[in-house]
Amino acid sequence: MGNSTHVTVVYQLAADSRNRAEQLAENIRIEQSVEMSVDTVPDSALSSLPDIVSVTPMDENHWKAVISYPVSIIDKDPTQFLNVLYGNISLLDGIKLLDVNDDYFNELLSGPSFGIDGIRKLLKIKNRPLSCTALKPVGLSASELAGRAHQFTRGGIDIIKDDHGLANQSAASFKERVTQCLKAIRSGEQHSGKRTCYFPNITTSPATLLSRFQLAVDLGADGVLLCPQLTGIEAMHEIAKTAHIPIMAHPAFSGPYVIPRNSGFSMELYYGKLWRAFGADSIIYPNAGGRFTFSKETCISLNRQMKTDFCNFKPCFPVPAGGINLHSIPHWIAEYGNDTIFLVGGSLYKQSAGIGQATATFQQMLGNDE
Amino acid sequence: MGNSTHVTVVYQLAADSRNRAEQLAENIRIEQSVEMSVDTVPDSALSSLPDIVSVTPMDENHWKAVISYPVSIIDKDPTQFLNVLYGNISLLDGIKLLDVNDDYFNELLSGPSFGIDGIRKLLKIKNRPLSCTALKPVGLSASELAGRAHQFTRGGIDIIKDDHGLANQSAASFKERVTQCLKAIRSGEQHSGKRTCYFPNITTSPATLLSRFQLAVDLGADGVLLCPQLTGIEAMHEIAKTAHIPIMAHPAFSGPYVIPRNSGFSMELYYGKLWRAFGADSIIYPNAGGRFTFSKETCISLNRQMKTDFCNFKPCFPVPAGGINLHSIPHWIAEYGNDTIFLVGGSLYKQSAGIGQATATFQQMLGNDE
Numbered sequence: 001m002g003n004s005t006h007v008t009v010v011y012q013l014a015a016d017s018r019n020r021a022e023q024l025a026e027n028i029r030i031e032q033s034v035e036m037s038v039d040t041v042p043d044s045a046l047s048s049l050p051d052i053v054s055v056t057p058m059d060e061n062h063w064k065a066v067i068s069y070p071v072s073i074i075d076k077d078p079t080q081f082l083n084v085l086y087g088n089i090s091l092l093d094g095i096k097l098l099d100v101n102d103d104y105f106n107e108l109l110s111g112p113s114f115g116i117d118g119i120r121k122l123l124k125i126k127n128r129p130l131s132c133t134a135l136k137p138v139g140l141s142a143s144e145l146a147g148r149a150h151q152f153t154r155g156g157i158d159i160i161k162d163d164h165g166l167a168n169q170s171a172a173s174f175k176e177r178v179t180q181c182l183k184a185i186r187s188g189e190q191h192s193g194k195r196t197c198y199f200p201n202i203t204t205s206p207a208t209l210l211s212r213f214q215l216a217v218d219l220g221a222d223g224v225l226l227c228p229q230l231t232g233i234e235a236m237h238e239i240a241k242t243a244h245i246p247i248m249a250h251p252a253f254s255g256p257y258v259i260p261r262n263s264g265f266s267m268e269l270y271y272g273k274l275w276r277a278f279g280a281d282s283i284i285y286p287n288a289g290g291r292f293t294f295s296k297e298t299c300i301s302l303n304r305q306m307k308t309d310f311c312n313f314k315p316c317f318p319v320p321a322g323g324i325n326l327h328s329i330p331h332w333i334a335e336y337g338n339d340t341i342f343l344v345g346g347s348l349y350k351q352s353a354g355i356g357q358a359t360a361t362f363q364q365m366l367g368n369d370e
Numbered sequence: 371m372g373n374s375t376h377v378t379v380v381y382q383l384a385a386d387s388r389n390r391a392e393q394l395a396e397n398i399r400i401e402q403s404v405e406m407s408v409d410t411v412p413d414s415a416l417s418s419l420p421d422i423v424s425v426t427p428m429d430e431n432h433w434k435a436v437i438s439y440p441v442s443i444i445d446k447d448p449t450q451f452l453n454v455l456y457g458n459i460s461l462l463d464g465i466k467l468l469d470v471n472d473d474y475f476n477e478l479l480s481g482p483s484f485g486i487d488g489i490r491k492l493l494k495i496k497n498r499p500l501s502c503t504a505l506k507p508v509g510l511s512a513s514e515l516a517g518r519a520h521q522f523t524r525g526g527i528d529i530i531k532d533d534h535g536l537a538n539q540s541a542a543s544f545k546e547r548v549t550q551c552l553k554a555i556r557s558g559e560q561h562s563g564k565r566t567c568y569f570p571n572i573t574t575s576p577a578t579l580l581s582r583f584q585l586a587v588d589l590g591a592d593g594v595l596l597c598p599q600l601t602g603i604e605a606m607h608e609i610a611k612t613a614h615i616p617i618m619a620h621p622a623f624s625g626p627y628v629i630p631r632n633s634g635f636s637m638e639l640y641y642g643k644l645w646r647a648f649g650a651d652s653i654i655y656p657n658a659g660g661r662f663t664f665s666k667e668t669c670i671s672l673n674r675q676m677k678t679d680f681c682n683f684k685p686c687f688p689v690p691a692g693g694i695n696l697h698s699i700p701h702w703i704a705e706y707g708n709d710t711i712f713l714v715g716g717s718l719y720k721q722s723a724g725i726g727q728a729t730a731t732f733q734q735m736l737g738n739d740e
Contacts (some may be wrong), residue, residue, distance in 0.1 A: 048509030139418030232602030256626030
């Protein structure tokens with residue numbers, strides 16, 4: 001701990017010549033550190049200047065640049081780390097962050113407190129993939145939502161998360177919803193004979209997020225859902241550090257950081273490294289083949305990144321969503337392996353046999369635990 | 371107050387036919403509300419469904435869609451408002467938010483506590499444009515930064531803001547930096563015979579942001595700088611509501627929401643309406659003609675939007691930056707008018723005559739107050 005002097009960032013630069021790529025790399029190292037011409041930086045601040053390690057061609061229009069930043073300009077502030085990674089250059093075109101070297105994360109961030117093993121322990125499921133559904137729609141009363149949660153539980157679902165649009169609306173206030181849903185779920189477990197976990201959505205103002213989290217813990221919630229891009233990413237880390245109950249991170253509002261081909265971050269870096277390092281025990285991502293636009297290759301690579309060795313952080317449970325229905329589950333289990341939480345929302349509500357029966361079918365497709 | 375039943379959002383949709391545009395509008399209204407097929411929404415939640423007001427052609431490849439959302443799904447939670455505006459659809463291509471109708475903002479948010487008049491009162495300057503510079507670079511000690519602040523103050527600068535990369539680094543910890551800079555500025559004012567305001571950067575973890583803000587207030591800072599996209603946007607609103615000292619909002623990390631042509635938000639909506647409604651008294655934006663890529667027309671339109679009548683919110687001071695040097699100031703005053711804060715950083719440090727003299731020249735170009 002505490003031994004890194006530099007943190008290394010790998011960029012993809014859109015440029016049609018070495019000269020332009022090198023100029024862009026030079027702009028980046030200045031923009032993300034001293035923000036002034038090198039010739040005006042006083043001697044006593046020269047050690048704040050990053051070094052350009054290399055600029056190498058990737059293809060005709062893209063170059064890879066590696067820049068090494070002195071950690072003294074971050075100095076243990078995780079939000080300042082995000083600023084150094086992408087603060088001002090977020091306003092420039094043609095710069096995409098591909099990777100950050102591992103070592104420094106360990107000194108700055110603590111990663112998931114539960115991760116895959118921790119969530120499996122809550123559910124007492126050792127090996128098979130997990131099921132998850134979304135409680136919705138917004139507008140139902142707390143007791144109506146609780147009725148649905150009861151049906152999902154009787155069907156044997158592993159995790160029920162709130163739809164991320166359920167906040168503290170008067171139709172089903174946070175406290176009333178969590179209280180009633182937990183009661184309905186604990187009662188449903190008596191019928192299913194198995195555990196079902198409830199992750200209510202705590203996303204709200206950064207100033208009240210921690211107290212809403214504490215309320216969820218006090219009411220007996222098994223985990224929480226939050227949208228780091230709305231609460232501030234480090235807010236997730238503050239919650240993770242309490243190690244009370246696991247976090248499922250939702251990608252709402254984060255699309256612009258991962259969708260553009262020539263700017264933002266690679267999905268693997270943004271969700272798979274950054275969000276994991278900032279404490280997400282599980283991360284929802286838009287799956288290929290659904291209403292979102294990520295490729296199968298990208299999704300497989302992201303799924304792997306969340307679980308691969310990374311510093312001393314616990315592996316993070318990938319939660320593909322939005323492109324999965326009951327029929328496609330066997331295909332995706334083959335692609336992703338067992339350490340995946342399959343989030344199926346809409347298609348369970350569509351089954352004419354009812355929520356409970358649809359959930360039972362969903363569970364069967366995940367196989368037995370062993 | 372409290373009378374809106376709906377909030378209306380105007381989208382630009384990338385689509386090559388009316389049919390596709392209408393389908394995309396339908397996807398949006400579902401994705402941003404109930405997130406399930408309309409035929410599976412229970413009767414008791416039908417009132418959560420938004421209405422598509424219109425879909426009309428803009429040009430060959432773009433359509434304008436107007437969708438009206440019931441405010442019951444937001445229910446006074448500003449972060450949930452952001453989620454309804456752009457949560458899940460941030461993960462889709464081809465959707466850009468152009469505008470949101472004014473009425474609802476008044477019920478949800480309080481806007482700037484100081485605004486243009488409040489900042490002018492602090493400085494006792496009635497009419498002329500204001501000057502601002504950035505204290506940097508990171509890596510200097512608190513006393514070195516204070517020495518620079520003193521020179522700027524002697525030159526007569528109106529506002530000194532921290533570079534947004536100054537956090538709580540050990541080279542110049544927040545408390546030490548603010549203490550020494552304020553002392554140096556108050557002393558410099560004795561020479562200049564005029565007021566200089568100091569806005570230290572409080573951007574940090576959402577969990578500690580409020581206490582850092584309070585520390586800035588207690589130390590006697592005249593305002594603060596913060597990056598809402600790093601702290602969580604509603605964190606800015608929580609600070610604005612205290613009405614202690616004004617906020618200068620910095621666009622770090624926000625580029626992906628405003629740069630893409632076919633996704634995100636229009637600059638006018640994002641900075642000019644949203645950030646203003648969330649409490650920014652002044653907003654830094656990357657000016658045309660510099661190292662960033664926004665057009666002159668966009669910058670003029672944004673500058674106007676910040677100051678135009680909008681709900682009962684105070685006007686917000688536009689702070690163009692990044693494309694301004696001493697020579698171009700008269701040009702930009704002609705474009706923007708007097709209610710603008712000109713942020714000149716790097717080029718003041720470059721002047722061979724020294725910071726104090728460069729600042730005095732800068733001040734002269736802004737003319738006399740009357």
